[in-house]
Amino acid sequence: MCLYWGSGLTFVTLDEKDLIPGRGARDESGKQPTLQEMSNFRATPGMFGAGYLEMLARQMTAELRAIRDQIAPGQTAALRAKGVYFGELSRRADGAWDVSKVEGLGALSLGTNGQEGPSLLIRPWHQAGAVVSLREFTNNAYNHHHGIQSVERFGEGVDADGDGFVNELTKDDVTAATLFQAVMAAPGRVIPNVPEVEAAVLRGEKLFETAGCASCHTPSLLLSYGGHQFTEPNPYNPAGNATPADTPVVTVDLNSALLPLPRLRLEPFSGTVAVPAYTDMKLHNMCGGAGAPG
Ligand code: HEC
Structure with missing residues (x-):
């Protein structure tokens, strides 16, 4: 049930x-x-390359927070993560935070509590940027779509839906289901070896930029050093989802050739990975017509 x-x-x-x-x-x-x-x-979104996307979001959250933590009372700073501009964050002279000029983050990530700054948490999953991690999504979906309640969300020995079963999904079960999704192959682009088709594809790629599509659909974001090491659970998980403090951390190299192919390319010297996901990880208001905030 x-x-x-x-x-x-x-x-x-x-x-x-x-x-x-x-x-x-x-x-x-x-x-x-x-x-x-x-x-x-509602179309089910593609999940290929999900591990790389979640790692991008984690690194971007860390970059935004590093900027936030340097802002003294009375100061303003531009928020940038991986070259993507997220507007400006300010503090008034009394230390209170002003998030009115921050862009691309949802209300869930902008709440401030007196002297405590906004979380600036990038939530790459679900509509309107509501879900932090594949793990959070997994806990939600097992319950919403399958009537299975995880221990980390509903409690040990609790029969939350009264179906006569307790402990339906352990933390390890959720870790396994999450890792399965995180290591899915990253989609590649195959251009047919037909000169006319190839020329048309390359022209389309240019038009995509000149028409302005790439201003939101950033062709590629760079995972910095170490980002291909996917660690589960996500350190930014909200309450109701296991965090590294309460379950063993599992690390998977997203670039391992043992995983389903194709994988993205690890730059041998810098240890970085370009993730061509055509996203800027920001929320955009798409409904306001001309002049709507981008
Ligand atoms: C202002 C930012 C912005 C610009 C500019 C923009 N897009 Fe988008 N695009 C989005 C957002 C946000 C979504 C996701 C909408 C949703 O799912 O609610 C999206 C979704 C899409 C999707 C669907 C992707 C999917 O996985 O379902 C396609 C295809 C797309 N855009 C193509 C384009 C093209 C082509 C252009 C240029 C003509 C363009 N976009 C310009 C923000 C933008």
């Missing part, structure tokens, strides 16, 4: 007398929805 069926939504009735939010009566704008409008489709 699931605790949260379909992420907490019951099936629609489209009955105007049904006042249960999200089920019948009204949509967000107060209108009676029709069957055609009541939902939209």
